[in-house]
Amino acid sequence: MTTLNEKPTQIYTCTAVEFELGQIVMTQGVSQLLGDLPHELLLLPCLARHTNGDWGDLCIEDKVANDEATRHGLRILSAYRFGNERIWVITEGDRSVTTFLLPSEY
Numbered sequence: 001m002t003t004l005n006e007k008p009t010q011i012y013t014c015t016a017v018e019f020e021l022g023q024i025v026m027t028q029g030v031s032q033l034l035g036d037l038p039h040e041l042l043l044l045p046c047l048a049r050h051t052n053g054d055w056g057d058l059c060i061e062d063k064v065a066n067d068e069a070t071r072h073g074l075r076i077l078s079a080y081r082f083g084n085e086r087i088w089v090i091t092e093g094d095r096s097v098t099t100f101l102l103p104s105e106y
Helices: 028-034 040-051 060-072
Strands: 023-026 076-082 085-091 097-101
Touching (some): 023 040, 028 085, 028 097, 040 076, 040 097
Parallel strands (some): 023 097
Antiparallel strands (some): 085 097
16 A cells, blocks of 8 residues: 555666776775775776666666666766765766766766
């Protein structure tokens, strides 16, 4: 039974196509966040999720927009948590570079 205040549950199915990552870089903020931790601890799992269409902590509308972006050469953005911090992974529309950054650095 649903109440008047409840929104219907939306179901998302990824329809992304394979895309190139280009050069992979990180901002100074991400580098500082990781500190002495091996960068692979965060970057490789997030990168694997990003390339497989697991867009992380995004609303359904943004996930659908990412799926479309993979087909039409537009910017792709994923968002993941690392502890209490949120990290974005952005692949540029021309697929020349994928950047790990903090939202405050955008």
